[in-house]
Amino acid sequence: MSGEFGLTEAVSIALGGMIGGGIYAVLGVVAQISMYATWFGFVAAGMVAICAGYSYAVLNRVGDQRGGSVSFVQEFVGNSTLAGMVGWSLLFGYVGSIAMYAFAFAEFALGFEGVPDGVGGVPLRPVVSVLAVALFVGLNVAGAQTTGAAENVLVAAKVGILVAFGVWGLAYLGPVSAQSVQFGVGQLTGVTPVVAAAISFVAFQGWQLLFYDQERIENPTGTIRQAVYISIPVAVGIYVLVALVTTNLAPEAIQQRPHVALADAASAMLGYFGLGSLGFLVVSVSALFSTGSAINATLFSAGHFAKKLVSGDLLPDQIADADADGVPTKAVLVLGGMTAAFTAWGSLGAITSFASLSFIVVFGATSLLAFRERDREAINPLPPLVGVVGGFAFAPVMLWNLYDREPETFWMVLVIGAFVVSAELLYFERGTLDTHVPDGVEGLR
Numbered sequence: 001m002s003g004e005f006g007l008t009e010a011v012s013i014a015l016g017g018m019i020g021g022g023i024y025a026v027l028g029v030v031a032q033i034s035m036y037a038t039w040f041g042f043v044a045a046g047m048v049a050i051c052a053g054y055s056y057a058v059l060n061r062v063g064d065q066r067g068g069s070v071s072f073v074q075e076f077v078g079n080s081t082l083a084g085m086v087g088w089s090l091l092f093g094y095v096g097s098i099a100m101y102a103f104a105f106a107e108f109a110l111g112f113e114g115v116p117d118g119v120g121g122v123p124l125r126p127v128v129s130v131l132a133v134a135l136f137v138g139l140n141v142a143g144a145q146t147t148g149a150a151e152n153v154l155v156a157a158k159v160g161i162l163v164a165f166g167v168w169g170l171a172y173l174g175p176v177s178a179q180s181v182q183f184g185v186g187q188l189t190g191v192t193p194v195v196a197a198a199i200s201f202v203a204f205q206g207w208q209l210l211f212y213d214q215e216r217i218e219n220p221t222g223t224i225r226q227a228v229y230i231s232i233p234v235a236v237g238i239y240v241l242v243a244l245v246t247t248n249l250a251p252e253a254i255q256q257r258p259h260v261a262l263a264d265a266a267s268a269m270l271g272y273f274g275l276g277s278l279g280f281l282v283v284s285v286s287a288l289f290s291t292g293s294a295i296n297a298t299l300f301s302a303g304h305f306a307k308k309l310v311s312g313d314l315l316p317d318q319i320a321d322a323d324a325d326g327v328p329t330k331a332v333l334v335l336g337g338m339t340a341a342f343t344a345w346g347s348l349g350a351i352t353s354f355a356s357l358s359f360i361v362v363f364g365a366t367s368l369l370a371f372r373e374r375d376r377e378a379i380n381p382l383p384p385l386v387g388v389v390g391g392f393a394f395a396p397v398m399l400w401n402l403y404d405r406e407p408e409t410f411w412m413v414l415v416i417g418a419f420v421v422s423a424e425l426l427y428f429e430r431g432t433l434d435t436h437v438p439d440g441v442e443g444l445r
Contacts (some may be wrong), residue, residue: 006223014228015206015231017209017297018235022206025100029349030042031254033192034195034196036187037193038196038243040196042200046204049201050383052390054228059366060211062376068208068211069365074312076373084314084315085424090362094301096342096351097294098294098299098343099129099133099342099346100348100352102340103343103351105287105291107259107348110128111280113277132295133336133339136336137299140296158286165262177269195397202359210227246262246265250265299332299335303335306319354413360394363387364394366387371384
């Protein structure tokens with residue numbers, strides 16, 4: 001099978017989905033919890049993510065259907081209700097991810113010197129976040145999208161900036177400043193590292209987008225597998241590097257301004273040369289660009305994913321037009337509206353936790369599916385088992401963290417979850433319900 005994208009483009013898409021805005025949005029939230037041990041949270045989350053990636057890859061290889069977790073559930077379980085619930089969970093995860101990127105976009109936009117936090121007593125952060133979502137909804141409706149070649153360049157630039165930040169940061173901490181690097185080894189006991197890993201899990205969700213666009217990838221089964229195995233370890237390495245530098249150079253900023261701590265760390269190390277303002281500017285502009293492109297790409301992918309769900313009768317056709325050419329306008333508008341509301345009223349910690357929880361559930365479920373198929377040829381049961389254990393460990397820890405730190409958010413998540421599950425069951429079991437509706441009631445409908 002021939003396609004327009006090879007391994008290089010596939011790795012770029014996967015890395016762009018993970019690194020695009022994840023590190024800028026997640027780092028401060030995770031560092032407030034685990035501080036110097038933040039790097040370990042990314043390592044643990046990355047290990048579970050690559051095991052989930054293995055599960056996706058083997059199911060994609062042994063199955064007859066292509067298309068990710070929803071298709072896998074349909075084929076290997078044969079239950080459209082479960083498949084639809086997985087699809088809905090993914091959509092909510094995408095909404096949470098876009099809201100997270102929009103929140104971070106606004107924080108960096110308002111972090112520049114001279115930019116006010118509010119006007120007339122009205123905080124500007126929610127306003128800027130909503131405007132960012134509206135901008136990229138408009139661009140998607142207008143049909144703007146990134147080509148494979150452009151994606152290679154954009155991802156190379158984003159990765160290059162972060163690697164340069166990390167390498168120079170470690171050099172600054174050692175030979176230049178003579179400051180010892182703290183790894184937070186004493187914090188690696190107890191539940192804190194697991195909490196950090198669970199919250200940071202959303203930063204590893206971009207790779208699975210490859211499974212929804214296989215018709216454009218050359219030799220998709222093999223290429224996607226290689227891209228997953230390359231992109232996730234590279235993302236882990238970059239996250240660990242950036243986390244070590246930021247927590248060691250800007251510990252005060254993490255407590256006071258966690259959302260822009262990475263820019264403060266860049267300012268600290270370039271301040272040695274009298275270029276502190278330049279360091280803050282470069283990282284902040286990079287963050288704006290990265291979070292903006294992440295909003296655009298995730299909205300684009302989520303819109304097309306919604307269209308596929310509608311075409312499979314797994315989502316109401318009021319959400320998207322299954323026959324639409326190109327970007328499904330209705331889906332993008334609906335997802336954009338939900339995202340705008342979420343990013344306007346939620347905190348970054350709550351939004352990040354909500355998005356991570358959605359992907360933890362889906363990745364854990366897909367790993368469980370692969371573990372069930374372990375008797376098939378060339379399926380190693382260990383990686384799926386790690387994915388299952390990680391998912392089942394992360395989910396309750398995430399909920400406990402929300403209950404302990406943000407009880408209002410915890411109850412909000414439970415209410416939203418109960419509402420979504422109820423709506424899913426009403427939609428997917430509507431045929432069964434119809435057969436049990438009394439004739440007199442049926443006549444009143």
